Amino acid sequence: MGVSNSYLSRTEVQQLLGVNPFGLWRLVRKYDDFPRPTESPKEPEEVWDGFQVYRWAAHTPEFAHRGAVLLRPLPEDVAPGRWAGYKDTVRGPALDWHTALGTIRLVHCDDRRVATDIATEVAGRGNPDGVAVVCALYGDMSFHGPALVAADTAHPGIEYEADWGDVAALAGQDLPWWPDLLRLPHLIRAWEPGAPAVVAEVPANDNEKILRRVVGNYAFDVTSRLAATDMADDIRNNRIDAALHDNEIFGEEGHGERRNPVVIAAVPETGHHPRRSDGDRQVLEAGWLGLALSTHPDAVAAIEVAVGRQPDLLPFGALTEVPVRPGAISERWARRLTMCDPTAAHVVLAQGKKAEAFFLDPLTDMPVLRTVADHDGKQLWRFYAPLSLPAGDAELASVVLHHTVWVTTSDGHLHPAPCTPSEHLWWGNGYGDRPSEAATVINLLLDDLGATPNLREHWNAPKGLTALLNEDHKQGTELTRSTLLHARMTPPRNR
Template sequence: MGVNSSYLSKTEVQQMLGVNTFGLWRLVRKYDDFPQPTEKPHDPFAAFRDKQESEEVWDGTQVYRWAAHTPEFSHRGAVLLCPLPEVLTPGRWAGYKDTPKGPALDWDTALGTIRIVHSDDRNVATDVASALAGAGNPDNVVTVCALYGDMGFTGPALVASDTAHPGIEYEADWGDAAALAGQALPWWPHLLRLPQLIREWQPGAPVAVVEVPPNDNETILRRAARNDAFDVTSHAAVTDMANDIRNNRTDSVGHENEIFGKEGYRETPNPVVIGAEPDTSRHPLPSGGDRQTLKTGWHKLALSSHPDAVAALEVAVGREPGLLPFGAVTEVPVRSGTITERWARRLAMCDPTAAHAVLAHGKPVDSFFIDPLTDMPVLRIPDDRGKPVWRFYAPLSLPASGAELTSAVLHHTVWITTSDGHVHPAPCTPTEHLWWGDGWGDRPSEAAAVADALLDDLGATVDLHEHWKAPKGLTALFTEEHKHGAELTRSTLLHARMTPPRAR
């Protein structure tokens, strides 16, 4: 997160500082460091509002910080940026508070009650302070702090918003808040920032040891692992991924505690008390099983029509698509007389599977198909203008059956014709895409690498991790601005592969 920007009109600056127009004119000349007015960011909706925006505005945080550091106006400046009293009366813990933005702890201090909301979402400090001010501030809170999501010099970074000016946020120092509280302040790692844990905390309490809660993805996978509709291989595949998610989350909590609980950069330790740590009694859970076995399990799930298979497959597509039997998602328009029409003739209409549902990605679908030669799911869907398009997964490899590549045809993607009379979308890994042309400086080495592999073995499983190492001549060929429908014959591809590109 960050500190929200706020802007003050001339009148609002005067109200904040308690001066009139002449007083503002005087202090601008008296203090060389007084913030200069600035331009408010353009508001495209301003023309539709009755009130005209002020032409001259000040950055609210800058003015509020300036006041805190200027003795004449420090009583009107940011509460946690004003110099601390030389003799501080120790504060005390004032208990737990629920807020609409997350769990909070109150601290009664010499400056008043400080409320620390244990959340690093945006707008938390402003929203909570604004709600308090709007309700008449029944708890007499002078400032609301929220977590900045980063580390400061004396502990976790804070963003603050005072109830006197809840629209203005500023960065605050954890060490200053702890000095006012009179003790080290508690902090919880992100995944253990749970209301029930924070509610139970009190000064001197031992660190809570708790199991890291599952996220939505892990919950989906665990549900699939308990579903008797799937076989043991699919159970193993989803369990392996669920365990990997849990291990990563547990490791991240431990890593956070190490960062935010470390002693700090100064001679004295940072005043931080770790509120909770992960239960590692069963950590790590088994994961990283035999990759081919995992792929088999995911392949079976892709063929299922159960909603749990759809949900699990959506997790896998986003987390580790390399375990799935599909290449990159591709769309081409449905048009007669094109290379795609030759391919589409062999498509077989079918009932939808989990693979089809994930491929659809929430889009309306006209028809469901399967490519009988590659087993790739195919959809016929309307595009944004209602015109039909083919949406499919590129295969990871092509059926070889003793045939060889005859040509590569360029039509919205790369198509391969073979010596046994078939047309296929060119194979492509899930995280790449195939294209041609200059690409504004980028070069289509992915397409060149695929052509290079298939020239030698039509059934090769393409590996595009180092596609930039494709033969320079092939890359140069695919970099040319070919028209849609252009066909690069086998002899053209072979000649390009062995010919160094011309210097530009």
């Protein structure tokens, strides 16, 4: 998405403008607005920004015929163009219009360098269709319609922004627009001027396909299939809404008296829209728990979708890493881990890292694995923090700071502190950011060891606890219950 940068050497500037070295020296002195050279990002010699030179030429009568085609002044009483059908290109099907400036080729794609790639291909084949300029989508809205990136076949390496309204004026008709999710090759190839908007089904993306596979796989129980259905339907609703919104934005009336010359070419099929989603939360959580404990490859893929889309439905909190270190507080915790075969949760937890062994924390049911660090090859414990702790009648006895926050309890247990999936627990000087997440969790557990933290408003944590955790404690520092309670009641000193 966007306009690609290009740089021209002194020789290339001379070739573009059709001047010799003396001619370039002359025009630099004749025109105060001639672009200045800049330092090359790769070469020691000075270079010019290709777009600036190309735009300058288009706006300067002496050199307009050598400047960017769509930045030159439009001819007066320009004759309307003629639609010339579609052409398949290296970047998808494009639509052609024969115009007073030559053939304009418009491709409905907003990836980077699309205009340059197609213009280069056309020029390399001898330009049999007489294409003067290739336009691609910029991915944004301009004053008279969708923003465009253009590249001329005479200089395909120089991209510049073009005006949709100017292209429509040259074409002599409103130009078609497809929403992002309906830019399907067969729809673009079938379009003709005057055709009504096609009603088309929004294709499923990879995430929806993964979840639909789970829905159709009776190896999973009904609750897991319901959970997958709910998330798949939510994705479908979002994609149809996105296509509708695209059409509203890009097909809107113009900002002034003049209407944007845009024709909506396709609308999403909405016969069953919206589908019911956001079902009973307890049912959904139970279904995702079943998938997390599964050993089926489809469950792994589904959990990966959920981690990226709605991690709060999953039965575990933030991903955490702690070095394997003899004598550290984590060694005491590790002694209670039970070795197990990997589940879907373990595979997603690994994130492609090589695991030496897989474990389960029998008190919190959190998946754990032992792996090695990328930077030094030393062993690491990698695990999900629990969402809450098993409490019974126990209370928080102390907190130990060792690469994360650890909680010791009055009945002799040790746990990684609970955390939400999208946050992390830390302490020390955060260069302006204070460890209010950890302070919020500790404040909650001081009153109720089994409480489930909600970190949406962690900045409201007790200031005294936050100040205590903002200190640069050494790894392994233990803060007793009385120390924490005292800090919670003590306002921090002004510095």
